[in-house]
Every structure is written in structure tokens, then in C-alpha cells.
Amino acid sequence: MSDTPWLADALRDAKHTANLQAALGPRRHRPDWDEYALVLAYAATIRSEDLHRAVGACALRHDHSVAGVGYNGALPGRTIDWTDREERLKEAIHAEVNCLAYCHPGECGLIAVTTLPCNDCLKLIARYGIKRVIFGETYERDESSLEKAKRFGIELRQIRLSQGQPQSPACEQSSPAGGVETSQ
Numbered sequence: 216m217s218d219t220p221w222l223a224d225a226l227r228d229a230k231h232t233a234n235l236q237a238a239l240g241p242r243r244h245r246p247d248w249d250e251y252a253l254v255l256a257y258a259a260t261i262r263s264e265d266l267h268r269a270v271g272a273c274a275l276r277h278d279h280s281v282a283g284v285g286y287n288g289a290l291p292g293r294t295i296d297w298t299d300r301e302e303r304l305k306e307a308i309h310a311e312v313n314c315l316a317y318c319h320p321g322e323c324g325l326i327a328v329t330t331l332p333c334n335d336c337l338k339l340i341a342r343y344g345i346k347r348v349i350f351g352e353t354y355e356r357d358e359s360s361l362e363k364a365k366r367f368g369i370e371l372r373q374i375r376l377s378q379g380q381p382q383s384p385a386c387e388q389s390s391p392a393g394g395v396e397t398s399q
Contacts, residue, residue: 248279249349252327253374256310257351259286260329265307266297268354270330272314274345277324285313311336320344330354331371334363341367349374 246254252273259271263286270287287310289295295306311332325347326340332348337360340348347370364371 248275249325249327249347249372250374250376251275251279252325253329253349253351253376255281255284256327256329257376259284259310259314262286263288263310264295264297265303267300267303268330270310270328272310272326272328274314274318274323274326276322279324282323283314283317285310285316288313309333309336311339315339315343318343325349331358331360331373334360337363337367337369341369346370347372351375 252275255273256271259273260269263269263271265287268287272283272285274282274284276282287307289306290308293306296302309332311326311328314326320342321344323343323345326345327349328336329351331350331353332340333354337348346368348364349372351374353373361371
């Protein structure tokens with residue numbers, strides 16, 4: 216067994232660490248499969264080199280086992296100047312693409328992504344036959360994916376990992392808003 220203090224440091228310093236710690240806090244709440252997949256997606260973000268937006272994704276099979284995990288990054292063997300927004304946008308491979316590279320069409324029942332998938336990623340998700348997308352945040356520049364998901368027959372559920380009381384659930388159900396089920 217190796218000592219990995221870097222992992223604890225990375226999680227402690229990550230943007231969403233407080234939310235992850237609340238979700239993973241004392242085992243008074245067993246996360247449902249959607250929450251579990253989203254926590255794994257957030258964990259994947261620590262591998263991203265993107266300075267502007269680290270995104271993670273996790274796909275679960277129909278039996279809830281993990282089929283794939285991915286994060287946004289460069290093609291193998293390539294380097295990206297992550298400080299150059301234009302180059303980053305042209306070169307980066309999205310977390311959903313990297314995640315689904317480990318999956319077969321029809322294999323997965325859901326994919327959890329830390330940020331609402333873009334239109335191109337939603338097309339890929341639909342191509343893989345995935346009918347449920349769990350996401351943590353919306354991308355403030357473009358929410359057109361909400362309409363595209365509806366056209367593709369993909370159910371969207373937003374979960375916001377909360378920093379509530381340690382004994383309270385990591386996520387609480389609320390009523391659907393605008394065709395998207397949200398949880399906090």
C-alpha cells in the first residue's frame with residue numbers, strides 16, 4: 216500500500232472539495248446512484264489540467280457498475296497552452312468524450328457530468344443510447360443543451376452537492392423546474 220498525501224491535498228484544494236466532503240461526510244446518508252456517479256465525476260476533475268474549467272464525467276451501466284470515468288484534457292501525447300483560451304477550446308477533449316471511450320453503445324443507463332453537457336456531447340450521449348444525464352452545474356455561456364436533451368428524449372437531473380449538516384442527506388429532492396429535475 217502506498218501513501219498518497221497528494222490525493223488528500225488535491226481534494227482539499229479542489230474547487231468542489233467542500234461539497235465533496237459534505238457528500239462523503241459521516242455515513243449517515245447512503246448516496247443514491249445518481250449522487251454516487253456525480254461524486255465520482257467530481258473526483259475525476261482533479262486530473263484535468265484546464266485552468267478555467269475542470270470537468271469530470273462518470274458513466275454507470277444499467278447494473279450501476281462504473282463503465283467509464285473521464286475528464287477534460289489534451290489528446291495523448293499533445294500539450295495544450297491552458298492559459299490560451301482559444302487554443303484550449305480548439306484542442307481540449309471533453310470529459311464526456313473521454314468517459315464514453317471506455318463504453319459501448321447501449322451499455323450505460325446514465326452519465327454524470329460536473330457541468331451540463333454541450334450540444335456536441337449530448338449528441339454523443341444520445342448516440343450511446345444513454346437516456347439519463349446527471350449534472351452539477353450549468354455552463355453560463357450556453358444552456359441550449361436543455362432544449363437539445365428534450366428533443367433527444369434524454370432526462371436531465373441537476374444535483375447540487377450541498378454543504379449541509381453532516382447528518383443530513385448530501386442531496387435533497389425538489390420538484391422539476393423547466394423540464395430539469397433539480398436536487399440540492
